[in-house]
Amino acid sequence: MPTRTAAKPATMAQALQRAMRDAMAEDPTVHVMGEDVGTLGGVFRVTDGLAKEFGEDRCTDTPLAEAGILGTAVGMAMYGLRPVVEMQFDAFAYPAFEQLISHVSRMRNRTRGAMPMPLVIRVPYGGGIGGVEHHSDSSEAYYMATPGLHVVAPATVEDAYGLLRAAIASDDPVVFLEPKRLYWSKSDWSPEAPAAVEPIGKAVVRRSGRSATLITYGPSVPVCMEAAEAAQAEGWDLEVVDLRSLVPFDDETVCASVRRTGRAVVVHESTGFGGPGGEIAARVTERCFHHLEAPVLRVAGFDIPYPPPMLERHHLPGVDRVLDAVARLQWEAGS
Numbered sequence: 624m625p626t627r628t629a630a631k632p633a634t635m636a637q638a639l640q641r642a643m644r645d646a647m648a649e650d651p652t653v654h655v656m657g658e659d660v661g662t663l664g665g666v667f668r669v670t671d672g673l674a675k676e677f678g679e680d681r682c683t684d685t686p687l688a689e690a691g692i693l694g695t696a697v698g699m700a701m702y703g704l705r706p707v708v709e710m711q712f713d714a715f716a717y718p719a720f721e722q723l724i725s726h727v728s729r730m731r732n733r734t735r736g737a738m739p740m741p742l743v744i745r746v747p748y749g750g751g752i753g754g755v756e757h758h759s760d761s762s763e764a765y766y767m768a769t770p771g772l773h774v775v776a777p778a779t780v781e782d783a784y785g786l787l788r789a790a791i792a793s794d795d796p797v798v799f800l801e802p803k804r805l806y807w808s809k810s811d812w813s814p815e816a817p818a819a820v821e822p823i824g825k826a827v828v829r830r831s832g833r834s835a836t837l838i839t840y841g842p843s844v845p846v847c848m849e850a851a852e853a854a855q856a857e858g859w860d861l862e863v864v865d866l867r868s869l870v871p872f873d874d875e876t877v878c879a880s881v882r883r884t885g886r887a888v889v890v891h892e893s894t895g896f897g898g899p900g901g902e903i904a905a906r907v908t909e910r911c912f913h914h915l916e917a918p919v920l921r922v923a924g925f926d927i928p929y930p931p932p933m934l935e936r937h938h939l940p941g942v943d944r945v946l947d948a949v950a951r952l953q954w955e956a957g958s
Contacts, residue, residue: 629810630665635783639669639801640747641814642787643707647677653791654699656683657692657709657745666711667747667806689719691742697726700742700796705792713748714757720765727796728771739794743787749842750894750924750939751804753932760929761893766798767869767902774870775823776800778844780810782867785820793823802842824871828880832862835886835952838877838903840866843890843940850945859949869899877903878910885916886952890940895923917953 647653655673657665659671661684665670674682689710696706710716715928716723723744730740750759766774773795775781783801790797812818814930821827829844830851837847844865851861864880866873881887889900900921922940930938 630813632809633780633812633814634807634809635777635780635801636667636669636782636806636813638784638814638817639787640671640673641817642784642791643670643673644676645915646705646707646778646788646791647673647681650705651681653701653707654681654683655704655707655709655742656684656685656696658687658711658944660684660709665709667803669745669747669801669806670709689715689717690722693719693722693727696742697722697730697740697908698742701730701738705743705791707737707743707745709745709747711747711753712758713746716744716746716762723772724769728769729780730771731795732771740745740796741791741794743785743790743793743794743799744796745799745801747803747806748800748802749802750929750935751842752801753935755932756929756931758913759935761891761924762894763800763869763891764898766800767899771796772870773797773823773868774800775868776841777867778802778805778841778865780808780812781818781820782813784814784817785821789823797823800841804842805845807858808845821867823868824873825868826864826866826876828862828876830863832860832884834859834884835888835949836862836863836864836877836880836884837888837890837945838880838907839890840862840865840869844893846940846942847890847945850942850949853942854946854949857946857950861949872903872906874910877907881907881911882914885914887915887919887921888948888952889919890922890945892924892939894926895921896926898923920948920951922948
């Protein structure tokens, strides 16, 4: 039983690195692979030190060939290994979609459950770092719409460690979305004895409230927390639900919150049209219709390719846009 040491400030990037390091130390079948993950330690240094500690055979630099990386990982998983693939930036994963959709997502179903697919695809995603096109996409809707994939999006240091460990241990393929602008967010955390977190598939209430529910995940969680604090000046007591996992989706926690508050806003960076918010709003409406005081609203990225860095602050959902949506929740109807 490890001795729990005093928690110290740690970043999300450090927690992710520790999760891979601990998984590799405990299980020799865990392999990390991707562009620049070895010698460089990854563009965001999330794999820093793994090649030195475990060797290049288990933390492997690959060519710039995403379809080849994921195709190789599929073969490794079929032969009993647990590959952890890094897609260097979100939109770099698109060339690998054929492997993802035709093989990764279907293997267990194709073999009637006989062949597991223990494969994690880490995707640094989202904006807020001044990246250009193909470096700041929020592609979760593509993954959510592909049966056979689990889709996870941590927002805290604790979840980054706990959810990645759970993803690596899973026999199902997991798309692990890492919010780039939260890589350097900090929290007091003990790497020797990390706090237990809720499993994949469970949402958590980050802030309790009575007036309305903000439903969000990943990089939009701290935005919603800030909006909820600012909303108090307007007399709104907002609850914030962090989904953590988009697939499986935690209807129970989300609907329990909306039934308490009667109003909901879904907040994410992905596009509004065809984005995750449409699915979430439909599920909430179907299950909570008689409890709703107003339609479920969405605050999302605009329906455009990701803009140049100088414009991204207008594109990304910010506190003001969240509060504007809250103000449109037909408060007079429920008063």
